[in-house]
Amino acid sequence: MTLTSSYTCTRCRREFDFDNIKYDSNNKLICVECLDKQQKIEKKEKLHLEKAGEGEPVNFICVSCRFKFSIKKGSQKDAKCPYCSKTKLMLVKKYKDEDDLIKDASDPRFDY
Numbered sequence: 001m002t003l004t005s006s007y008t009c010t011r012c013r014r015e016f017d018f019d020n021i022k023y024d025s026n027n028k029l030i031c032v033e034c035l036d037k038q039q040k041i042e043k044k045e046k047l048h049l050e051k052a053g054e055g056e057p058v059n060f061i062c063v064s065c066r067f068k069f070s071i072k073k074g075s076q077k078d079a080k081c082p083y084c085s086k087t088k089l090m091l092v093k094k095y096k097d098e099d100d101l102i103k104d105a106s107d108p109r110f111d112y
Contacts, residue, residue, distance in 0.1 A: 005017075005018070007021045007029050008029070009021065009029065009030050009031040009034055010028045010029055010030055011030055011031070011034040011038075012031060012033075012034055014031065016031050016032075020032050022035055024038060025087050025088075026086060026087065026088055037108055041107075041108075055072055055073060055074060056072065056073050057070040057071070057072050057073075058070060058071055058072075058073060058091070059091070059092035060079070060081075060089045060090065060091060060092060061089065061090045061092055062081035062083065062084060062086055062088070062089055062090075063086070063088040063089065063090055064081065064084055064086040064088060065081065065083055065084045065086070067081055067082070067083040067084065068092070069081070069082055069083075
């Protein structure tokens with residue numbers, strides 16, 4: 001008799017078996033699909049931080065506590081919230097027009 005257990009992904013709320021679930025950087029259970037999406041978004045945000053000019057501030061909002069802060073390009077600081085030390089951050093972006101805002105709102109990081 002084998003015991004099977006399923007785990008719930010904290011992002012998409014679907015049930016998965018042990019082989020398809022992992023821990024993310026914030027130690028939450030997340031399915032492999034959502035983890036891939038999250039890693040792509042984090043890589044994109046890190047790339048945006050690297051593209052900024054030297055000494056130019058890049059604005060962030062912590063997803064956990066909503067603390068707003070900025071990190072200058074070239075800083076030795078890690079990209080984490082200075083208030084709660086979580087690493088799940090969201091870039092603050094200045095939008096050119098409505099179309100730019102709509103395009104950004106259709107980003108997969110807002111799919112739950």
